Amino acid sequence: MLHIKQLRFSFGANEVLKGVDLDILPGEVVALLGANGSGKTTLLNIIRGVLKPDSGAVILENTVRFAFLPQETPPFEGTAMEFLLESFPEIGRIYRTMTSLPIDSPDYAEAINEFHKLGGFELEAKINARLYKYGFVEEDLKRPYSSFSKGQQRLWAIFRVFLRGANLLLLDEPTNHLDLQMCQKLERVILEYKSKKCSVLLVSHDRLLIDRVADRSYYLKTGTAVSVNGGYSLMLSHLKSDFESRLREAKEIERKIKQLEFEVSRRISWASSKEAKKKFADKVMNKGHIGRKAAKLAKRAKAVQKRTQAMIRELKEKKPFVEKPIEIELPQYEVSSRKVISATGLSFAFGTKTLFRDVNLELYTKDRVGLIGPNGCGKTTLMRCLVGELKPQGELYRNDNVRWKYIPQDVRAFFRTGSLIDNLRVPELDELQLRQALGAAGFRRDKVFQDVGSLSYGELMRAAILKAMLEKIEFLFLDEPTNHLDIESLEILDRLFNAFPGGMFFISHDRHFIATHGDSLYTFEAGNIRLLFEETPVDLTEFSRTIEIISQTSEDVKNEKEK
Structure with missing residues (x-):
């Protein structure tokens, strides 16, 4: 279906x-992984013909009809139906004409x-x-596209792409x-699409989605x-196995190089000693047989030395590059178990709209608690109430003797202006220790002096967690900490949170993150929170299946209310 051979592309000197x-074969889902800037979107743009490669070939079979979903969908003025019909310009044009004319107009009949x-009409039925x-339901088609949440707008964009045939x-x-x-709806749609012998090239940071749908994966x-x-x-x-293999090969080559270098050094010493003997023989015996023999041996030693040095150069070229792994070694501190939050009968409303009511919650410094629920249900509002940014109804005790931090979705608000290293300075660490801590979180060389305003979202989130650990924070409130992070970030x-000795209360839609870091899990349902797991299942398949059942139950309740 799609074949890419020896593709090369440069942006200037890069x-x-x-x-x-x-x-990509027919009926295959292929995942494209890699850090931000590794070339994933560039590769998609080359396949689409937006960019031209420096060399290599992109071969699409004659039967291929492709459609593209960009990372972000631009704003759209019009109804959801008009948005969907943008992929069918002629039908969309007539549809807009129809909906703008009175039914009894002759032009309407035409x-x-x-x-x-x-x-x-066939497309409408589909x-x-x-x-x-x-x-969605049929009534949603008449609503303005802009009236939907960002997540719903994303679903409309996905629907439009799949609709194109x-x-x-x-x-x-x-x-x-x-x-x-x-995410689960998307997963089901992809698998259904695949069952029809259609193919998908998927760039995603959703690790569980990739595990569930991908037949093959490429890592750039x-x-x-x-x-x-x-x-x-x-x-x-x-990648772990490949790293260990290259590391073993590199160590073996390094051993051989050292052995050869020692041999070169030994021969030079030996040749030098022969030269000394030669000079002595010249003086004492007026050259003769011993002098000629010493010269011959020195010449042979130099030839062997040249061959050995050539072998060393060859081995150095053959030695594989082994990138130094990031090791999380940070200053350690103890966190004792203390109450952070006690909420009883919490309620909050914006005007006449009640977001939640009668919420009861207790959090301790050793707890790791997740909160899930649909977009717009009130999760962020609840968290802002807990940290004191909003004032709810009900009783709320927050232990401000506990060292806690709130890291919002817009993580830039967590930092002041200036360089990264200046934002992370603490009295307990000198410059060398701070640089080592930054290196442990993946910030090396000149990156530490970069202005925080120029860092990516993933880099800022890593820096925020590191800052909390350097300040010996005992509890974190986190709102969508994995949003827009690439695979490497x-x-x-994950490793930073594993090293963090305190507790956290987090909002997340990342199934892998929830199952890995949540000890217990609450779900937002009908304006309240309900304990879903006392202990979050480590098995991601079990976890995802449980969430799917809950999601389906929530949808059934919603549909019953609509009826």
Whole structure:
């Protein structure tokens, strides 16, 4: 279906892709992984024909019809139906004409006929039949697109791409802005699409989604692509195995180089001693046989030395590059178990709209508690009440003797202006110790002097967690800590949280993060929170299946209310 051979591409002097090979077969879901800036979106743009490669080939079979979902969908003025019909310009044009004319107008009848000839009614029927898969109802089609939440707008954009009838989809971070239930809807739609022998090239930071849907994964790093059969977990295992293999090979080559260098040094010493003997023989015996022999031996020693040095150069060229792994070694501190929050009968409303009521919650410094729920249900509002940014009704005790921090979704608000290193200075650490701590979180060399305003979201989130640990924070309130993070940042963040000795209360839609770091889990339902797990299942499949049942139950309740 799609074959990419030895693809190279540069932005000026920066070579982004250095001979990438990639294949997608019919009915296959292929994941494209890598850090921000590794070339994922660039590769998608080359496939689309937006960018032209420096060399190599992109071969699309004649039967391929592809559709593209960008990372962010631009604003749209019009109804949801008009948004969907943007992929069908002629039908969309007639639809807008029809909806703007009075029913008894002669032009309306003409528009109806043209709409029918273009297949508009069949397309409308197809849209109505598929709406429920994305969590919408027929009435939603008439609502302004801008009136939906960002997550719902993302679902409309995904719906539009799948509606186009393409047999190859290029999806760039489709889970942006999606909540847990929406991610599961996307997962089901992808698997259904795949069952029809259609293919997907998927760029995503949702590790569980990749594990659930990907047949193969490509990992882009330093301009090249590593491929494995399977999803994220298998790729991680392969990269770890590959790292250990290259490390063993590098150590063996280093051992041989040292052995050869020692041999060169020994021969030079030996040749020098022969030269000394030669000079002595010249003086004492007026050259003769001993002098000629010494010269011959010295010449042979130099020839052997040259060959040995050539072997050393060859071994150094053959020695694989082994990137130094990031090791999380930070100043340690103890956190004792103390109450942080006690909330009884908390309620909050914006005007006449009640977001939650009668919420009861207790949090301790050793707790790691997650909160899930649909977008817009009041999760962030509840957290802002707990940290004192909003004033709720009810009783709220917050122990301000506990060292706590709130890291909001807009993590930039957590920092003041200036360089990264200046933002993280604490009295207990000198410059060297601070640089070592920054290195442990993946900030090396000149990166530490960069202005915080120029850092990516993922870098800022890592820096925020590191700052909390350097300040010996005992409890964290986190609102969507994994939003917009690339795969490598997610891995570093996991290790930072594993090293963090305190507790946390977090909002997240990342199933992998919730299952890895949550000891217990609450769900937002009907304006209240309910304990879902006393102990979050480590098994991601079990966890995802449970969430799916809850999501379906919530949808059934919603549908009953609508009826």
